[in-house]
Amino acid sequence: MNRLLMTKKLALVLAIQSSLLSYSAIAAEDDETAKSNDSYMEQMQIIGRDQSLNKATGSATLIDELALEQFKFDDINRVLYSVPGVNIREEDGYGLRPNIGFRGATPERSKKINIMEDGVLIGPAPYSAASAYYFPMTSKMTSIEVFKGPAAIKYGPNTVAGSLNMVTRAVPQSSEGLVDVSVGSDGLAKAHAYYGDTIDNFGFLIEGVHMQADGFKELDGGGDTGFEKNDLMAKLRYDLDGETVNQVFELKLAYANETSDETYLGLSDDDFAANPNRRYVASQLDNMDWTHTQFQFNHYVTNDHFELTTRVYRNDFERAWYKVNGFKGGLVNRSLQEILADPDKDETNQRFYQILTGQQDSVAEYEKMTLGNNDRTYFTQGIQSDLNWNMDLLGYNNHFEVGARFHQDQIERDHTTDDYFMQNAQLVSDGVATKASTTDRESTDAISIYLQDTISINALDITAGVRGEFIDAEYQNRAPGAEQDYLKKETSIWLPSLSLFYALSDEAGLLFGVHEGFLPTSPKQDPSIETESSVNYELGGRYNDGNFNLELIGFFNDISNLKEGCQFSSCGSDDDTEFNGGEVDVIGLELTSGYDFTLTDNLDFPVSVSYTYTESEFKTSFESGFDMWGDIEAGDELPYLPENQISVNLGLVSNQWDVNMIVRYIGEMLEASGDGVVLSGSKTEALTVVDMSASYNFNEYGLVYVKADNVFDTQEIVSRRPYGARPSKPQQFQIGYQYRF
Structure with a gap:
């Protein structure tokens, strides 16, 4: 990598951060009144909690702690279903590895959205390998924020879809703690506790979550299909109150791990109809094992005119997923997807299916089962500063936001495979030594800069912004003798945005926004694969009188080049090949509304509705080797994007008790857009x-x-990727006890 160039870029970031700190010192000298350090929390949680009309010039949704406590969901999918414009492809039923997209972006492994925790990128390697095989535990979050449209321009690198920010618990201002224990169906158990206090200027917080379940799937011949997860977090905070400036120093340390007997193997449609929770014996050895460590240091400076937040972070993630990949092949080759799509197609499929289900033993060499261990090591690290300040300029109030980030991330793959015979419904090693399959490294150094100014002219707020991404990426094949297989790429781009909000009254307003969307390619991709780019528009209005609220936003994503890629979760392949899809239009409508009916002095009936309508269309015809596209004709729709989604939340709330219900509808989804691939027409x-x-x-x-999830025990096929039909979570009951002190 050109280290001289990166040194110059790092110097640029440090110069910008030095300038921000210099501005802070100047502003501090001019200001005589200090802000409360309580505003520090608002820098971790980017959206404020004001219940008045939201005048943000862009689409932003806050799910606060009160809303999260209503259903005590531990699955991020179930939380986000109530947010308009979110499209999800479920996988394991527990939300262990979510697939989340916004406004039509492919949900596969949430790779097209920015996933953040406390304002910092939290994906394993968001530039080098964007697929989010690690996802923070939802149980420990106190708020969740979703940014779409121009509101997402401050958070990169992905600006096509938007950003998801999850906020952990703040250090309490006084002695405070919680113990939460629960048990439920299928061996589900959770223990969650925290304690924190602030003594003089020093505060601390310790929090831990343990979750486990036996799993709802039934493995042929018996065996585990559940998971066990742990998450530990500690925070130390010091408040330094000055005469003109307040400062907060905070250190966050976290450790998390998971062991789950999860698989990519699904069922044939006939077997799903007979028992959607069945699991074939071929997946008896499948297991995911990962650990994650986190370091984050925050420095917050504020007075009446400015807020400056600097974050230094490091995340390490190691995972090994041992799982069935398919049959060894050779003389005869059939993918698991082909076999399970039509087990009775011919004698070959019938034979493979019988081995897969343990009804027959492996005999020929090509009938051996290949299991792969996708062993990967990731890290991300960086420093970022964000400055907000207000000033009057040319007679108008200006709210400036500027930020800079230097970020590094890396993935190292050490994938291996082993071959097994199926004998008497058991996988038996063939005795051959483990073989290396993929051994490589992808790494990225990236500098990001954004500048945004909101000008208030009477009832009109105009926000103009720009984001710069400057990316240096490297790929190296680490297999012996493959040193020459090396690729270096550089990407530089400026992404503008413009948005307006016009307040019709204290309760109502109109908004408009346009911004440029961008999605980088990974370091190993051939330079002929273009970055994803789009121009995204939104237009809508808001109303909020304190009791009734309504937001209606239409959006149009004019994608000039759609980019997608193959992962195991979508194609059953570990080559991570990316494909260009040309021009695509995505158009939709998002509606949210809520009203709190007062039934008696001690009884309320809150009602809220979230609705999303989405249409998509390829604008050109082409032939593709991508499993989710195939041969595309102009007018074909995108896969895994329902036309209609609606969520209705009803409640009865008194001073001592409450009852809540969510009714959620997700429309049908295509599994492949065009013709000529296995799941065409499915x-x-x-x-x-x-x-x-x-x-x-x-x-x-x-x-x-x-609580009861899926009260009426309705199960459908949520996906047939990568290998066969996968079920939604069945009915699950849970009872728990919370004690706060």
């Missing part, structure tokens, strides 16, 4: 799910809660 069925929760507060004796 669709997932529309799915309606009802979740309920209730709690009773015994005051100083704590709170008891019960």
Whole structure:
């Protein structure tokens, strides 16, 4: 990599950060009144909690702690279904490895959105390998934010879809703690506890979560299909109050791990109809094992005129997923997807299916089962600073936001394979030594800069911004004798945005926005693969009178080049090949509304609705080797994008108890856009799910809660990728107890 160039770029970032700190010192000298350090929390949680009309010039949604506590969801998918414009492809039923997209972006491994925790990129390697095989534990979050449209221009590198920011618990201002324990169906158990305090200027927080389940799938011949997860976090905070400037120093340390007996192997449609929770014996050895460590140091400076937040971070992630890849092949080759799509197609498929299900033993060499260990090591590290300040310029108020980030990330793959005979419904090693399959490294150094100014002219707020991404990426094949297989890439781009908000009154307003979308290619991709680029528009309005709220936004994503890639989760391949898809249009409508009916002095009936309508269309015809496209004709739709989604939340709330219900509908989805691939013409069925929760507060004796996910035990095929039909989570009951002190 050109280290001289990167040194110059790093110097640029440090110069910008030095300038921000210099501005802070100047502003501090001019200001005589200090802000409360409580505003520090608003820098971790980017959206404020004001209940008045939201005048943000862009689409931003906050799910606060009160909303998260209603259903006590541990699955991020179930949380985000209530946010308009979010499209999800479920996989394991527990949300262990989510597939999340915004406004039509491919949900595969959430690779097209920026995933952040406390304002910092948290994906394993968001530039080098964007697929999010690690995802923070939802149980420990106190708020979740979703940014779409021009609101996402401050957060990169991905600006096509948007950003998801998850906020962990703040260090409390006084002694505070919680113990939360629960048990449920299929061996589900959770233990969550935290304690924190602030003594004089020093504060601390310790928090831990443990979750486990036996799993709802039934492995042929018996065996585990569940998971066990742990997450530990500690925060230390020091408040330094000055006469003119307040400062906060915070250190966050975290450790998390997971062991899950998860698989990519699904079922044939006939077997799904007979028992959607069955798991074939061929997946009996499948297991994911990962650990994640996190370091983050925050420095926050504020007075009445400015806020400056600097974050230094490092995340390390190691994972090994041992799983069935398919048959060894050779003389006869059939993918698992081909076999399970039509097990009775011919004698070859029938034979492979019988081995897969343990009904027959492997005999020929090509009938051996190949299991792969996708062993990967990742890191991300960097420093970023964000400065906000207000000033009057030319007679108008200007709110400036500027930020810079220097970021490095890397993935090292050490994939191996082993071959097994199927004998008496058991996988038996063939005794041959483990073979290396993929041994490489991808790494990226990236500098990001953004500048945004919101000008207030009477009732009109005009926000103009620009984001710069300057990326140096390297790929190296690390296999012996492959040293010459090396690729270096550089990408530089400026991404503008413009948005308007016009306040019709104190309760209502109109908004418009346009911004440029961008998605980089990974370091190993051939330079002929273009970055994804688009121009994205939104137009809508908001109303909020304090009791009733309504937001209606139409969006149009004019994609000039759609980029997609093959991962195991989508194609059953570890080559991570990317493909260009040309021009695509995505158009949609997002609606959210809520009203709180007062039934009595002590009883409220809150109602809220979230609805999304989305259409998509390829604008050109082409032939593709990508499994989710195939041969595309102009007018074909994108896969895994439902036309209609709706979520209705109903509640009964008193001073001591509450009952809540969510009714969720997700329309059918294509599994492949064009012709000529295995899943051409296949669709997932529309799915309606009802979740309920209730709690009773015994005051100083704590709170008891019960919840039921999928009350009516409705299961449908949520995907046939990568190998066969996968079910939604069945009915699950849970009872728990919380004690706060």
